[in-house]
Amino acid sequence: MSKKKSIFQLLTEKPWEQDQIEADNEHQGQTVNLTKQKLGLRTLMAASTVLFSLFIVAYSDRMLVHDWRNMPEPWLLWFNTGILVISSLVFHQTTKYAKNEFFDKTKNGLYFVGFLAYSFLIGQLIVWYQLMNTGYYATSNVANAFFYLFTTIHALHIIGGIYFWGKTTSKFIKKSLKKEEINNLIDICAVYWHFLLAVWLVLFGLMLSS
Amino acid sequence: MSDEYEHKLEAKSDYAGDASSVSTPDIDAVPDAELPDQELYHSHSWWTTYVFSQDAKYIGIQYALTAIGTGLLGLVLSWLMRIQLAWPGLGWLEPSSYYQFVTMHGMIMVVYLLTALFLGGFGNLLIPLMCGARDMAFPYVNMLSYWAFVVAVVVLLASFFVPGGPTGAGWTLYPPQAITAGTPGYNGGIILMLISLILFVAGFTMGGLNYIITVLQLRARGMTLMRLPLTIWGIFTATVLAMFAFPALLVGCLMMTLDSLLGTSFFMPAMVSLGETLTHEGGSPILFQHLFWFFGHPEVYIVALPAFGIVSDLLSVHSRKTIFGYRMMVWAIVGIGALSFFVWAHHMYVSGMNPWFGFFFATTTLIIAVPTAIKVYNWILTLWRGNIVLSLPMLFSLGFIVTFLNGGLTGLFLGNVTVDVPLSDTYFVVAHFHMVMGIAPILVVFGAIYHWYPLVTGRMMNETLGKIHFWITFIGSYAIYFPMHYQGFVGVPRRYYEIYDSPYIDVSTLLLNKFITIAVLIVGAAQLLFLYNLFASARLGKKAEKNPWKANSLEWQTPQMPPEHGNWGKEPPKVYRWPYDFSVPGAKEDYIPQNQPPSEIIGAKVEKT
Numbered sequence: 001m002s003k004k005k006s007i008f009q010l011l012t013e014k015p016w017e018q019d020q021i022e023a024d025n026e027h028q029g030q031t032v033n034l035t036k037q038k039l040g041l042r043t044l045m046a047a048s049t050v051l052f053s054l055f056i057v058a059y060s061d062r063m064l065v066h067d068w069r070n071m072p073e074p075w076l077l078w079f080n081t082g083i084l085v086i087s088s089l090v091f092h093q094t095t096k097y098a099k100n101e102f103f104d105k106t107k108n109g110l111y112f113v114g115f116l117a118y119s120f121l122i123g124q125l126i127v128w129y130q131l132m133n134t135g136y137y138a139t140s141n142v143a144n145a146f147f148y149l150f151t152t153i154h155a156l157h158i159i160g161g162i163y164f165w166g167k168t169t170s171k172f173i174k175k176s177l178k179k180e181e182i183n184n185l186i187d188i189c190a191v192y193w194h195f196l197l198a199v200w201l202v203l204f205g206l207m208l209s210s
Numbered sequence: 211m212s213d214e215y216e217h218k219l220e221a222k223s224d225y226a227g228d229a230s231s232v233s234t235p236d237i238d239a240v241p242d243a244e245l246p247d248q249e250l251y252h253s254h255s256w257w258t259t260y261v262f263s264q265d266a267k268y269i270g271i272q273y274a275l276t277a278i279g280t281g282l283l284g285l286v287l288s289w290l291m292r293i294q295l296a297w298p299g300l301g302w303l304e305p306s307s308y309y310q311f312v313t314m315h316g317m318i319m320v321v322y323l324l325t326a327l328f329l330g331g332f333g334n335l336l337i338p339l340m341c342g343a344r345d346m347a348f349p350y351v352n353m354l355s356y357w358a359f360v361v362a363v364v365v366l367l368a369s370f371f372v373p374g375g376p377t378g379a380g381w382t383l384y385p386p387q388a389i390t391a392g393t394p395g396y397n398g399g400i401i402l403m404l405i406s407l408i409l410f411v412a413g414f415t416m417g418g419l420n421y422i423i424t425v426l427q428l429r430a431r432g433m434t435l436m437r438l439p440l441t442i443w444g445i446f447t448a449t450v451l452a453m454f455a456f457p458a459l460l461v462g463c464l465m466m467t468l469d470s471l472l473g474t475s476f477f478m479p480a481m482v483s484l485g486e487t488l489t490h491e492g493g494s495p496i497l498f499q500h501l502f503w504f505f506g507h508p509e510v511y512i513v514a515l516p517a518f519g520i521v522s523d524l525l526s527v528h529s530r531k532t533i534f535g536y537r538m539m540v541w542a543i544v545g546i547g548a549l550s551f552f553v554w555a556h557h558m559y560v561s562g563m564n565p566w567f568g569f570f571f572a573t574t575t576l577i578i579a580v581p582t583a584i585k586v587y588n589w590i591l592t593l594w595r596g597n598i599v600l601s602l603p604m605l606f607s608l609g610f611i612v613t614f615l616n617g618g619l620t621g622l623f624l625g626n627v628t629v630d631v632p633l634s635d636t637y638f639v640v641a642h643f644h645m646v647m648g649i650a651p652i653l654v655v656f657g658a659i660y661h662w663y664p665l666v667t668g669r670m671m672n673e674t675l676g677k678i679h680f681w682i683t684f685i686g687s688y689a690i691y692f693p694m695h696y697q698g699f700v701g702v703p704r705r706y707y708e709i710y711d712s713p714y715i716d717v718s719t720l721l722l723n724k725f726i727t728i729a730v731l732i733v734g735a736a737q738l739l740f741l742y743n744l745f746a747s748a749r750l751g752k753k754a755e756k757n758p759w760k761a762n763s764l765e766w767q768t769p770q771m772p773p774e775h776g777n778w779g780k781e782p783p784k785v786y787r788w789p790y791d792f793s794v795p796g797a798k799e800d801y802i803p804q805n806q807p808p809s810e811i812i813g814a815k816v817e818k819t
Contacts, residue, residue: 013436015788029429052456067492145474
């Protein structure tokens with residue numbers, strides 16, 4: 001495996017020189033030492049970060065117009081945030097169990113994470129319901145519209161996560177994969193969970209502070 | 211695939227032990243593969259082989275045919291618009307249909323033809339083959355990507371059949387007019403357009419994920435990044451750009467869909483429409499413009515970078531010469547890609563902005579001309595004293611250089627605020643962007659199709675028909691767009707559906723309009739010739755020998771041509787050099803394929819570049 005190189009080093013190689021040719025012939029065909037799933041997730045998280053950043057830019061820009069009226073944050077949102085924090089912590093612990101091959105503990109951990117993710121979604125729906133009952137419609141002010149938009153996009157990300165969580169969990173229970181392979185998948189789901197927690201904290205913080 | 215670190219170390223120490231036991235060093239020796247061979251999905255029914263195929267080559271062809279089919283509609287729309295412009299007295303088109311056709315033509319050509327063809331079509335066909343992989347990293351996701359694209363196209367075309375027809379807001383879809391009464395398709399067509407774009411972005415993200423991971427992680431042994439053909443560099447960088455740029459389009463589309471369907475006010479200001487006060491309030495139309503162009507400008511390079519890459523390879527192969535300044539070409543591609551995110555507001559000089567803001571964007575726009583110019587110089591220096599073969603791909607590549615230079619130079623004019631303001635709503639802009647991102651990339655597309663056709667079908671395309679096609683297309687597009695520059699200078703406004711003889715419009719404009727339209731009809735008809743050639747040659751074409759252009763890159767070195775499922779037979783290739791060793795002194799042939807072991811070319815000495 002080639003040594004770790006910075007992007008600058010990679011781009012300044014001279015592929016036609018003899019020493020470089022000899023070094024290159026030993027190259028194994030991988031740029032970074034990550035599984036394709038891990039690198040794939042990072043790519044998607046990068047694209048997703050751009051998406052949320054642009055939403056935040058749009059929010060900040062739109063906020064400056066005089067018709068902006070702040071929306072109250074129901075206490076339930078704090079509760080949901082708590083659920084998300086706990087699910088992230090549980091997932092972190094689950095990856096450790098998986099590494100140490102505690103089958104039952106890992107299984108329970110995975111189930112619990114799924115339960116928490118569904119609870120979060122239901123919690124968000126209840127927040128929607130409460131807000132609409134108190135007259136905070138998407139049309140009544142753009143701040144509300146942004147709230148519904150952010151929660152929807154974030155929830156869609158969570159639903160995507162639940163899909164892959166489901167596939168991973170069923171593979172884990174069926175024991176259809178090798179140990180490294182299933183651990184790789186569990187790690188990826190965990191990283192995604194942390195990512196979605198971070199996104200939510202940023203979005204929630206933004207909405208709280210404005 | 212395992213990435214356990216210990217496993218790697220073990221493999222490495224094994225190899226070290228082997229090497230020390232062998233006494234004579236073999237110059238072909240490469241370390242044993244540390245990574246397992248890629249697992250392949252094998253189809254087992256007619257549906258999974260021919261419809262929901264997971265083979266990247268096949269998906270590439272599906273993408274290309276769907277994109278070209280959609281592009282043909284765009285071509286027909288341009289005919290209809292041009293007939294209206296040349297003979298306004300005929301009453302050929304309603305004003306609303308004219309605007310609808312303008313909009314659909316623009317969107318189809320930029321997104322559904324060029325983006326899909328370069329990244330989805332050539333990307334899928336060439337990335338695994340040129341990198342020496344067996345398939346894409348996630349074949350199933352790749353298949354989903356294609357079918358999301360198909361659904362996007364279907365939704366887009368469905369907008370022709372909804373009440374009110376497709377949207378007529380212009381391809382930039384600026385609110386508030388895009389979703390306000392008075393604009394064609396303001397309540398039906400625009401929604402379908404936005405949904406179609408959202409689907410396209412979703413589909414593209416799945417495809418782009420594949421292109422990035424395959425290029426980065428699944429290359430053949432010995433294939434370092436700096437040994438990749440420039441085609442791959444172009445497609446790869448364009449994909450990275452797209453992954454960062456398309457989210458902006460997605461944000462814009464989502465928020466406008468909500469403005470239109472739910473009545474929110476993200477982009478819609480308080481306004482009076484047809485005497486009625488709308489419920490919207492405080493929205494910011496210019497925010498949409500920023501979002502759109504933050505996508506829209508990188509989009510230009512999403513189309514241009516693969517074209518740059520492909521044309522570099524075509525020029526090198528067909529002039530039997532090393533590409534001049536390979537590293538500089540790579541840096542230019544990466545540099546242009548990075549810079550393309552800092553120039554977007556040069557599309558908005560007339561939208562009203564702080565003068566310093568305009569100054570900033572004019573400066574960045576002119577800076578981006580530097581790496582672009584480096585590329586043009588390097589192409590010309592590649593040709594310098596090359597053994598230029600005027601094959602079809604070469605003709606189209608030469609056509610590209612001239613056309614791109616032409617469009618690029620007018621871009622320098624328009625990049626300056628003071629020049630842009632008077633010209634921005636005239637045909638000068640139409641001429642500029644058609645030259646630079648319409649004709650130039652399309653010429654590369656044609657060159658690339660003539661070049662890689664044998665790889666796909668095992669047969670050559672007809673040379674005579676191809677030459678007729680080239681000359682009509684090349685000269686014809688100059689007949690179309692050169693006069694438009696002039697029209698722009700004399701002040702003919704764009705976006706007008708009829709231009710009559712009047713004190714403000716020169717009579718030469720009216721004549722030129724007729725001339726341009728006749729040229730458009732001829733050039734368009736010449737594309738039918740190309741289509742005939744494309745489909746008929748698959749049956750009737752001359753059988754291609756293996757590696758017909760004597761190229762070095764891996765896609766021509768597969769055991770079978772056309773390559774079979776899995777591309778490489780038993781063993782994936784091992785790569786010993788970059789793909790530009792043409793006319794090497796001392797070598798038997800004038801080319802040395804990337805996977806030819808050093809022992810077979812003893813005596814060949816590569817010149818220093």
